[in-house]
Amino acid sequence: MRLLLIACFTLLLNACAGPQLRGTGDLGLIIERASGHVTLVNTTSRQPYARIGGLGDLSHASAVYSRDGRYAFIFGRDGGLTKIDLLEARIVKRIIQSGNAIGGSISQDGRIVVAQNYKPGGIKAFDSETLELLSEVPAEFAPGQFSKVVGLADTAGNKFAYALFDGGEIRVTDFSQPRQPTTQKFPAGKQPYDGLVTPDGRYFLVGLFGEDGIAMLDLWQPEKGARKILENYGRGEEKLPVFKMPHLRGWSVAQGKAYLPAIGRHEVLIVDVATWKEVGRIPVRGQPVFVMARPDGRQIWVNFAFPDNAKVDVIDTLAGQVVHRMAPGKAILHMEFAPRGENVWLSARDDNKVLIYNTENFAKLGEIPAESPSGIFFTSRAVRTGF
Amino acid sequence: MSPSKFIFGLFFLSTATVGSAKLAIAGEPDVARQKELVHIVRQDCGSCHGMTLKGGLGPALLPENLRDKPTEGLAATIYYGRPGTPMPPWKAFLSEAEAAWIVDKLMTEFPE
Numbered sequence: 001m002r003l004l005l006i007a008c009f010t011l012l013l014n015a016c017a018g019p020q021l022r023g024t025g026d027l028g029l030i031i032e033r034a035s036g037h038v039t040l041v042n043t044t045s046r047q048p049y050a051r052i053g054g055l056g057d058l059s060h061a062s063a064v065y066s067r068d069g070r071y072a073f074i075f076g077r078d079g080g081l082t083k084i085d086l087l088e089a090r091i092v093k094r095i096i097q098s099g100n101a102i103g104g105s106i107s108q109d110g111r112i113v114v115a116q117n118y119k120p121g122g123i124k125a126f127d128s129e130t131l132e133l134l135s136e137v138p139a140e141f142a143p144g145q146f147s148k149v150v151g152l153a154d155t156a157g158n159k160f161a162y163a164l165f166d167g168g169e170i171r172v173t174d175f176s177q178p179r180q181p182t183t184q185k186f187p188a189g190k191q192p193y194d195g196l197v198t199p200d201g202r203y204f205l206v207g208l209f210g211e212d213g214i215a216m217l218d219l220w221q222p223e224k225g226a227r228k229i230l231e232n233y234g235r236g237e238e239k240l241p242v243f244k245m246p247h248l249r250g251w252s253v254a255q256g257k258a259y260l261p262a263i264g265r266h267e268v269l270i271v272d273v274a275t276w277k278e279v280g281r282i283p284v285r286g287q288p289v290f291v292m293a294r295p296d297g298r299q300i301w302v303n304f305a306f307p308d309n310a311k312v313d314v315i316d317t318l319a320g321q322v323v324h325r326m327a328p329g330k331a332i333l334h335m336e337f338a339p340r341g342e343n344v345w346l347s348a349r350d351d352n353k354v355l356i357y358n359t360e361n362f363a364k365l366g367e368i369p370a371e372s373p374s375g376i377f378f379t380s381r382a383v384r385t386g387f
Numbered sequence: 388m389s390p391s392k393f394i395f396g397l398f399f400l401s402t403a404t405v406g407s408a409k410l411a412i413a414g415e416p417d418v419a420r421q422k423e424l425v426h427i428v429r430q431d432c433g434s435c436h437g438m439t440l441k442g443g444l445g446p447a448l449l450p451e452n453l454r455d456k457p458t459e460g461l462a463a464t465i466y467y468g469r470p471g472t473p474m475p476p477w478k479a480f481l482s483e484a485e486a487a488w489i490v491d492k493l494m495t496e497f498p499e
Contacts, residue, residue: 034438059437059438059439078439150444165444241475245444
């Protein structure tokens, strides 16, 4: 009997030993948009290590990370907000927070997760520990009229900047008292489609679909109001059709310049971040969707809207031109750099795989199977403002 | 339907060639093309309207959302786009008949 007890106890101890200790700095996830799955990956081994299902409609899904990089908060199209533990490879909690969502963000102190919603239009703040609803700020821009919210970005002091697609406004909501948020409003322009905060957290830029130009707010001096930059960049020429909206984030800023997708022109616009004047434009092979700087800023990788979404152009910021043109796969939806940029992961939706390339010599390093992959999110985002 | 396509279609009809051409005139793309169109709608239209067509930056495209709208107007919106909104013209990638087929499927039950 005693022997049996000891045997049982040893078994229990072994069970308690659990997984080995490890950090999270080289982990990440791939959204599999069509099947409601995420594949968890390791950027050192360049291999998947787990797959989690049951996340609902993940078209246009995105993720943000807790400060320790252990938990991912995934915002689904269907309003689902799912908290995932990357170490235990499991869903910690999942709620449906709205009817139709477009992404979210996490506060400077990591305590508040904010979701941006199309329907009902507005933002909602949640406790990042429990996903308890703390407060909500409807995007009412005229009596009874609510706007779709775009471009939500975290800024200093637990403030969040965002824009109203239907309302043409920039808003900054302060969640320093998470249950009593306060909101400032600024006129932005016609049909803001996305926004970004510069990596230092100072400027919030909003791309406009309904007019040529970008609205900009200095978050350090909001009393000065929003102003336009890159006005009339289309020079009155007829716009080319846009078959997918570009996406903006702080990754556009490199070497003191912002590299931004033009709307209705097959160009990347370059703005000097000190003067906010246009200092150049680079022709590319389609309507840019993601214009992403490698973490060191030496290269800018550009993918494109349908029907040019099999292509990727690489700009060298020193040369100021495209130096490499590739066609890595079918429907390249997203790109993510390894934390220090030595390789880049590309999701090829219609090839059902993620492709990994060396950014220095453009050699293919490997691939990972994934069902209709879209967004790729590495934990290195956890420590960056605006991600 | 553009005049040139109409004449092209008439030519096919008058010479009574392959059945698939007749089907195209009648607005029913062949099976392989149907699959391509479904893929375009779910994946590429889906980037604004949602993969499940429940809407996003663009409006929802489910039967209950479209029920009261005239089908010809919907097909024209796909084919020519809608100025003043982000809806682009898709005429470089499909015919008017194919746009009408998409509308017909959207208004009933869109294939997976």
